[in-house]
Amino acid sequence: MSIAELKAEVDRLSPEDTEQLMADIATKKRRLFTPEIIEELSRRIDDKDPSHGLTLEEFGKRLGFTE
Numbered sequence: 001m002s003i004a005e006l007k008a009e010v011d012r013l014s015p016e017d018t019e020q021l022m023a024d025i026a027t028k029k030r031r032l033f034t035p036e037i038i039e040e041l042s043r044r045i046d047d048k049d050p051s052h053g054l055t056l057e058e059f060g061k062r063l064g065f066t067e
Contacts, residue, residue, distance in 0.1 A: 032063055 001009075010018060044054065060066040 037063075 010021065013021065044052065047053075054062070057066065
């Protein structure tokens with residue numbers, strides 16, 4: 001399903017279902033950013049050695065946003 005299709009489906013939801021979906025998404029996103037992940041991200045942001053960096057693709061894979 002594409003993003004456009006998802007948006008169209010969300011537009012068809014009742015206000016109550018939209019609220020429930022938003023709460024579910026927010027809860028799942030919060031779980032992605034555990035204290036350990038935040039600590040590692042902070043460490044990596046502060047690391048100025050380019051060979052230690054991640055590409056956006058690698059970052060997305062590690063967080064489970066992409067395959």
